[in-house]
Amino acid sequence: MSHDALPQEQRFLEALERDAWPDPEQALTPEAVGMAPEALVELYESQLMSRHLDLAARRLQARGEGFYTIGSAGHEGNAAVALALRPDDPAFLHYRDAAFFIQRARRVPGQNPLRDLLLSFAACAEDPISGGRHKVLGSKALAIPPQTSTIASHLPKAMGTGHALALLRRLGLEGEWSHDGVVLCSFGDASFNHSTAQGALNASGWAAYQGLPMPVVWLCEDNAIGISTPTPQGWVAASMAARPGIHYLACDGLDLLDTWRAASEAVRIARVRRQPVFLHMRCVRLYGHAGSDAQQAYLSPARIQADEGRDPLLVGAGLLRRHADLDREGIAALYHGVRERVASLAEEVIGRPRLHSAAQVMASIVPPARSGRAQPWQGRVDAAPDTLARRLNQALERLMTRYPHLVMAGEDIGRKGGVYGVTQKLQARFGAHRVIDTLLDEQSILGLGIGLGQSGLVPILEIQFLAYLHNAEDQLRGEAATLSFFSSGQYTNPMVVRIAGLGYQKGFGGHFHNDNAIAVLRDIPGLLVACPSNGADAVGLLQEAVRLADEEQRVVVIIEPIALYHTRDLHAEGDGGWCFADPGPEHRLPVGELGRWGEGRELAILTYGNGVHLARQAAATLEADGVALRVLDLRWLTAIDHDAVQAAVADCGRVLIVDECRRTGSVSEELVTGLVERGVPGERLARLTAEESFIPLGPAATATLPSVASIVEAARALLGRSGA
Structure with a gap:
């Protein structure tokens, strides 16, 4: 017996010495489930590879050479699920699915999964998926997009990918995945309880209940504990066995034959009937949650010993003895051969280069560019001035015509045409499959968009109000914006998210419909945020956002000021001063390009959104005072070109920054810093x-926000004209 064997490894070696193996719960045979004995041996070898990777990860960490120890021990039955799928079926994997990864790699030529995973454990720059940025289970060749610490946040995009497969077929477009593919999404029993998971499961059932294709296999790997919190016995089955729209199947994840049987049936239903299946795989967690987790603190010795006796490697060895004509020496040769191979590779990879500079780390935050897919526009351009909402509606119609792979989705955007009429008549024009009325769940809306984008489409999503984003913002922060980063640019999910927001609505909604909290968007690396102040700019920003998504594969958020949607006038009722002509299909406002009104050199008012309209009104009063000023519109609230900002105000005596968001965490902080630094x-x-403050309801709705009067007062104070 090896002197450096860990406790669970010692138990296996003792069983090997005695040639004594536990029986599975069911007495299945390979013949009964349609599996060749050679396949059983192959699956078991994949399980051994996964286990020895777990052991190597802990040994490397103890030496300071490895950085990740959440292992797959006890979950290795998922290798049989991999065998039931095609290697080109997209798989969004739980972090305990190394055996799945290894088994799939066997079906694709040129793969070296052991080395690849060890490179990931050791954070080596040659890791073929993340480039050393994180330990992830991912591979472009294996159709496995990377997931990091997947606490259910990957379920919404798996649902979105399932919808995308049928949509691409209907549109006659080729995408990332085959039209007849099946999406596999795996997660643990603890993650199952997360609201994100429940929302995605509900969305898949909601779609299937209405007859929409949703070929997703939800694989719940139930080890009965979430770090230290037990899952109530029977809870997962009771929750899912009768869930509308979703088929429920269960299997013993310790038994390769039973898992293969159930997984094959799950994949058959999903592929043939295009319906979601919940595959409940009972398994066990060995070695604790991770290397730093001392499970003795919360599990009794009897429980730990009982779990160790349920090791799938012990059960699998017994299957080989009975059904694969493999004797004790043959199992020993398999076990030790894999152990030595992993140990040798581990010593080799720890000498490979790692990331050191910020530039290396950040190289894949921005995705790679690709060829654009816009078709020429041959329609008319509306020269008559109109409102921001009307200009957006016309731009969306034009974009949907020019880009056949563009899809819109959101609450009430179809039949109703949006709360503010921005998407009116678009569903009638393009169909319910391209202008999708979604269920009321922002996590599912964003997940749908991520899945659509990752599959080859370009989604334009609508979040009805900015305040509604906050319960779903991790879909942007933790999923959409990180995909390129954690895949070295190999996977992307381009998308445009339209969000109705900011304040100044009159007599409606209070905080939840007047929300000026945008800091959560501005600090996401790689995410672009735009905010138009008028109809012409709205067209330019939206058309540029779609180009960025289509050609540069970016994630772009456009915050649309609700109060300006239908604003027509600037100074007096009926003057039409805030209506603008359609600037045309080629009008785009690049990231960082400023808007400008006036050439005055005494004062520059730097602002955005509603602030531009207010500043233009205040300018009339200030100019009457004799102040020569200009108003500058940021337009883009991230990736700000501070050199351009400095150049735009360099010849002005004073600069007033008007920011309708709160003083702390607002864009004005960055603007002041950028100017002072220059x-x-x-x-x-x-x-x-x-x-x-939050924004109240009723007459006080604008009391906490900048106003025309406060802009005039602040400008006078800055200029030393307080008595004007």
Whole structure:
């Protein structure tokens, strides 16, 4: 027996010495489930590879050479699920699915899964999926997009991918995956309880219940504990066995034959009937949650010993003895051969290069570019001035015509045409399959978009109100914006997210319909955020956002000021001063390009969104005071070109930054910093922001926000004209 064997490894070696193996719960044979004995041996070898990777990860960590020890021990039955699928079926994997990964790699030429996974454990730059940025189970060749610490956040995009397969077929377009593919999404019993998981499961059942194709196999790997919290016995089955729209199947994950039987049936239903299946795989967690987890603190010795006796490697060895004509020496040769191979590879990979510089780490935050797919526009352009909402509606119609792979989705955007009429008549024009009325769940809406984008489409999603984003923002932060980063640009999910937001709505909604909290969007690496102040700019920003998504595979958010959707006038009722002509199909406003009104050199008002409209109104009063000013519109609230901002205000005596978001965490902080860093003296600068408050209902709705009067007052104070 090896002197450096870990406890569970010692138990296996003792069983091997005695040639004594536990029986599975069911007395199945390979013949009964349609599996060749050679396949059983192959699956078992994949399980051994996974187990020895877990052991190697812990040994490497103890030496300071490895950085990830959440292993797959006890879950290795998922190798049989991999065998039931095609290697080109997209698989969104739980972090305990190394055996699945290894087994799938056997079906694709040129793969070296042991080395690849060890490179990932050791954070080596040659890791073929993440480039050393994180330990992830992912591979372009294996149709496995990377997932990191998947606490259910990958389920919505798996649902979206399932919908995308049928949609691509209907549109007659080729995508990332085969039209007849099946999506596999795996997760644990603890993650099953997460609201994100429940939302995705509900969305898949909701779609299937209405007859929409949803070929997804939801694989719940139930080890009965979430770190230290037990899962109530029978809870998962009771929750899912009668779930509308979803088939329920169960299997013993310790038994390769039973798992193969159930997985094959699950895949058959999903592939042939295009319906979702919940595959409940009972398994066991060995070695604790991770290397740092001392499960003795919360599990009794009897429980730990009982779990160790349920090791799938012990059960699998017994299957080989009975059904694969493999004797004790043959099993020993398999076990030790894999152990030595993994150990040798581990010593080799720890000498490979690792990331060191910020530039190396950040190289894949922005996805790679690709060829654009826009078709020429041959329709008319509306020269008559109109509102922001109307300009957006016309731009969306034009974009949907020019881009056959463009799809819209959101609450009430189809039949109703959106809460504010921005998407009116688009569903009638393009069909319910391209202008999708979704269920009321922002996590599912964003997940749908991620799945559509990753599959080859370009989605335009609508979040009805900015406040509604906050319960789903991790779909942008933890999923959409990280995919390129964790896959070295091999996987992308381009998308445009339209969000109705900001304040100044009159007599409606209070905080949840007047929300000025955008900091959560602005600090996501790689995410682009735009905010139009008028109809012409809205067209330019939207058309640029779609180009960025289509050609540069970016994730772009457009915050649309609700209060300006239907605003027609600037200074007086009926003047039409805030209506603009359609600037045309080729009008785009690149990231960082500023808008500008006026050439005055005494004062520059730097602002965005509603602030532009307010500043233009305040300018009339200030100009009457004799102030020569200009108004600058940021347009883009991330990736700000600070050199361009500095150049735009360099010849102005004073700069007033008007920010309708709260003083803390607002874009004005970045603007002040950028200007001061470029030599603009602090005494030339002032900020006017919203108060540190939520927005109330009724007449006080604008009391905490910048106003025309407060802009005039702040400008006068900055110019030393307080008595004007």
